[in-house]
Amino acid sequence: MKTIYNFSAGPAVLPKSVLEKAQSELVNYQNSGMSVMELSHRSSLFETIIQQAEALLRELMNIPDNYKVLFLQGGASLQFTMVPLNLAQNKKAIYVNTGSWSKKAISEAKKLGNVNIEVIASSEDKNFSYIPEIKKEDVPQDAAYVHITTNNTIEGTAYYKLPDTGDVPIVADMSSNILSINYNVADFGLIYAGAQKNIGPAGLTVVIVREDLIGQSEVLSAMLDYNIQAKNDSLYNTPPTYAIYMAKLVFEWIKENGGVSQMEKRNKEKAALLYNEIDASALFSSPVNPKDRSINNIPFITGSDDLDKKFNQEAVTEGFENLKGHRSVGGMRASLYNAFPKKGVEALTAFMKKFEAENGGNN
């Protein structure tokens, strides 16, 4: 069969060697006679899996000891509620609006009656094509946190320099660039990420939280309470065991491939290939402010809806899957996460050159 390159924004491509390992032991894990999916979450075999997953993530991200690592469910979308519910009841919470997911985080937080939400910066004036500057004096120092979205999956922007928030902890939705950019965990109060981009399959959410920030208030539900989840080592109830196992395999793969700094280096190389092609092209362009461009999600357009449509149709027949831009934006979007191969970017840029020559660009 022909080679497929999967540019999906998530669930996204996983390392082939990880999938092959999962396949080889799917029916019989470590000669136990059982699948990982059949293991009791209280069994020693599964406890080893979840402990190794946590230890690997701590090593890869250099997570300080005073941070808890939680394996939860519900995606970033449930974190939009859990973050203010745990950290900001009867307090002020600050948000920066950099795109569709920031907006959802803000609107969900506002549903909580007893949190005072303030949006101190936004890039909505220019279609979220840049990351707004935040000055320390804009950050109320009595706030519970400042919420940012480190990578905007839909709009294709990212933070390369974190805002100076003074003593106010930064809470980050890192769903689309965790383990892909080498952020310093100690710069954050809380990091959350849906797994389905750089970690593993959908259905797992990773939360990394400084322990002094949790257990401060009554939370509506045990399942939504970071403190209860932390005290139970993510085993308050049955966790998504197979997704945690897959995440462990992905963490091993990242480690074998040089860790997060090496992932960042490769991701920058892949992104540069595509941005160089876009910038050299007379047909394709990037809608994003150059210094804020994401290396993980790269939107591009021809300027013509008809040509965008033609490009997307021909791309599918060439084996490029999921290049179509998000339904709220249009155009094209290439999502280049850790597991996406450089060869796929080379194939895409070659196809873009060919398409441009055939469709009236002056390259």
Added chain:
Amino acid sequence: MKTIYNFSAGPAVLPKSVLEKAQSELVNYQNSGMSVMELSHRSSLFETIIQQAEALLRELMNIPDNYKVLFLQGGASLQFTMVPLNLAQNKKAIYVNTGSWSKKAISEAKKLGNVNIEVIASSEDKNFSYIPEIKKEDVPQDAAYVHITTNNTIEGTAYYKLPDTGDVPIVADMSSNILSINYNVADFGLIYAGAQKNIGPAGLTVVIVREDLIGQSEVLSAMLDYNIQAKNDSLYNTPPTYAIYMAKLVFEWIKENGGVSQMEKRNKEKAALLYNEIDASALFSSPVNPKDRSINNIPFITGSDDLDKKFNQEAVTEGFENLKGHRSVGGMRASLYNAFPKKGVEALTAFMKKFEAENGGNN
């Protein structure tokens, strides 16, 4: 290697043919060049999977058209909050206390300030060894619902006859006997179940809800709102795609094997084998009231902690996994879900006979 029989209460044994099918297509699903784990949840390939999963479940359980089927996350434990949050704000909600999970459902519901919780019956007086009688006149007819746990995983009881609640809808935690007993969905207002017993891997929660019961009140979070989840066909955010795919395979397996009535027949046969052995034994006994005995979770004891421990140790060396009783109860517990083979029960009863002969029973 020796044969393993996995008596785990959940995550539990899955049909071997389902695991083998999942294994065969793990790396390359339907010649797409992608794993199911790599499919966008907006792709036509995945949409087909989730639609087929729903259609199969509707067929297997004969779900009326005025019921929504939702594929969610967070397990039964998150439903303990979602049910009252969606159905009973500023109303009365009635609970029946039949064991550890009922108690958690009650204590979580009580955390909501604006729901009036009333427990109208309990079997706690006799260690939850029976299902209490509920008379229609005990059910306040202005209540939003009556919550029951159809099968008590830890204590080993089950409802075979539903209470007459008049016009008040029954809400059921059916986690441990959904698809195992042929209940009539139309007798319930809402059914919820964690997947990891009779449906598939952990990390998926199925909710079946009569549509007139939802959308009645403001819900704190979009992720916790049945109405938003229903309007988005469980695709409000990224669902646990691989767990839904596995559930679809399990539903196909149930259908190929004669449907839920056939599952119930087989489960009753398997349970009868074990209960007959227990009842004929001078060493082993069941702590549960005979007419309320679960066919899915069968606790049994020797009456001696030392002998229980010895039995559990020898059982593991014989290839019987996870027979040890729940840490809150002790003794032994055999969980016999749909995928548990009859041969495994025969092997267990043979081992029990042998153990009894060697350890002073007078059988």
